[in-house]
Amino acid sequence: MTIQIPRGTYDVLPEDAFKWQKIEETAREVCALFNYKEIRTPIFESTDLFQRGVGDTTDIVQKEMYTFKDRGDRDLTLRPEGTASVVRAYVGHKLFGLPSQPQKLYYIGPMFRYERPQAGRNRQFTQFGAEALGSADPSIDAEVIALAMTFYRKIGLKKLKLVLNSLGDPESRAAHREALIAHFKPSIGEFCADCQKRLEKNPLRILDCKADHNHPLMATAPSIIDYLNDASRDYFAKVKVILDEMGIEYELDPTLVRGLDYYNHTTFEIMGASQGAITTLMGGGRYNGLVSELGGPETPGIGFALSIERLLLALEVEAVSLDTDRSLDCFVVAIGEKAEQKAPVLLNQLRLAGLHADKDYMERKVKGQFKQADRDKAKFVVVIGDEELDAQKAVVKNMADGVQEEVAFTLLTNYIKEKI
Ligand code: HAM
Numbered sequence: 001m002t003i004q005i006p007r008g009t010y011d012v013l014p015e016d017a018f019k020w021q022k023i024e025e026t027a028r029e030v031c032a033l034f035n036y037k038e039i040r041t042p043i044f045e046s047t048d049l050f051q052r053g054v055g056d057t058t059d060i061v062q063k064e065m066y067t068f069k070d071r072g073d074r075d076l077t078l079r080p081e082g083t084a085s086v087v088r089a090y091v092g093h094k095l096f097g098l099p100s101q102p103q104k105l106y107y108i109g110p111m112f113r114y115e116r117p118q119a120g121r122n123r124q125f126t127q128f129g130a131e132a133l134g135s136a137d138p139s140i141d142a143e144v145i146a147l148a149m150t151f152y153r154k155i156g157l158k159k160l161k162l163v164l165n166s167l168g169d170p171e172s173r174a175a176h177r178e179a180l181i182a183h184f185k186p187s188i189g190e191f192c193a194d195c196q197k198r199l200e201k202n203p204l205r206i207l208d209c210k211a212d213h214n215h216p217l218m219a220t221a222p223s224i225i226d227y228l229n230d231a232s233r234d235y236f237a238k239v240k241v242i243l244d245e246m247g248i249e250y251e252l253d254p255t256l257v258r259g260l261d262y263y264n265h266t267t268f269e270i271m272g273a274s275q276g277a278i279t280t281l282m283g284g285g286r287y288n289g290l291v292s293e294l295g296g297p298e299t300p301g302i303g304f305a306l307s308i309e310r311l312l313l314a315l316e317v318e319a320v321s322l323d324t325d326r327s328l329d330c331f332v333v334a335i336g337e338k339a340e341q342k343a344p345v346l347l348n349q350l351r352l353a354g355l356h357a358d359k360d361y362m363e364r365k366v367k368g369q370f371k372q373a374d375r376d377k378a379k380f381v382v383v384i385g386d387e388e389l390d391a392q393k394a395v396v397k398n399m400a401d402g403v404q405e406e407v408a409f410t411l412l413t414n415y416i417k418e419k420i
Pocket of ligand 1: 080081082083113115120121122123124125126127129130131259260280281282283284285286302303304305306307309310
């Protein structure tokens with residue numbers, strides 16, 4: 001019996017892997033432009049990191065984590081997101097003590113959530129995320145958003161919509177929380193069991209409930225925007241002014257609460273062209289309390305994450321192709337036993353000289369070797385047989401125009417390098 005791939009996962013075969021490479025390359029390039037440095041953290045962490053970091057009342061922690069005990073009876077979880085790990089590392093390595101602040105970090109790697117799989121919703125998915133820790137300057141909020149936008153534009157997406165909100169500071173949030181409790185409490189019996197628990201623990205989560213999103217009280221719920229205190233409103237205004245001046249368009253959405261608990265002040269999402277039910281390509285926001293929550297000093301932070309899976313779907317919808325040159329420089333065709341012995345040596349020389357080169361390993365006849373050269377999109381075919389070996393020469397065929405020339409072995413690499 002063949003073994004099936006786990007539900008919600010997939011393989012990236014070579015014919016698609018080049019797209020992933022291109023996307024990852026672009027992410028790294030854009031991060032370098034913005035001076036964000038890579039951080040790599042483990043794929044699994046202590047479960048309490050996410051319970052405390054992402055929040056006990058979130059769907060992620062309550063329903064979606066891959067949690068297990070290891071042989072030493074430790075509670076571990078495959079990371080469902082990257083921010084908590086980055087903050088754990090920032091605290092653990094005392095990066096807050098470095099003179100270079102903010103610490104501007106990025107990551108690309110797999111995340112795991114036990115969700116109902118569909119296009120753009122996987123159980124293992126790959127996030128590209130960036131986090132700026134240590135600055136409460138509104139221009140860094142705008143920078144993080146600009147980074148994501150620049151990345152999508154460089155990849156070739158055009159149909160993007162930035163949605164923006166502010167959840168305010170702790171004082172604003174406390175006032176909003178009381179208003180939400182007063183709004184929902186009289187009718188909380190009409191809501192799902194999760195929402196009933198959320199009412200006292202974290203009423204903001206009710207607004208994010210998938211089961212009750214059509215309840216009439218949802219549309220009339222008090223909006224955070226009306227509860228922002230002066231400092232929070234002022235901060236948000238500054239972020240918007242910078243975005244305006246950068247020419248980054250956005251839509252305000254006071255219902256954008258995000259699915260993780262650590263957010264305050266600026267929150268944002270980028271939506272893409274419709275791909276069925278899922279349109280959110282990227283999400284992020286400010287999390288000023290998270291560093292201290294995880295044992296570090298009071299430190300502001302902001303970041304975003306996006307998945308490569310959803311980006312690929314959006315590229316498909318917008319018919320953007322990521323084609324890159326995947327051709328071989330040359331393919332060595334050997335005729336006869338002596339040539340077959342010489343071929344690997346010649347090939348090795350070509351490769352050491354920096355040429356992308358290959359040969360046949362399937363005992364193909366000459367015609368079959370040429371066919372393989374075609375499949376590999378070889379620009380040149382280097383043919384060697386008895387005569388060529390005696391003369392220490394090869395016949396080099398330019399596959400674009402069919403022109404053939406005899407080239408001495410000693411001149412071969414230079415010849416091909418000059419032509420390509
Ligand atoms: P999030 O909104 O949970 O935020 O996820 C961010 C992005 O990850 C989503 O917009 C989506 O592109 C992608 N994503 C999430 N779940 C899946 C899935 N099951 N399959 C495919 N793609 C998925 C966070 O994770 C925060 N850590 C973002 C952040 C960084 N906030 C501040 N810094």
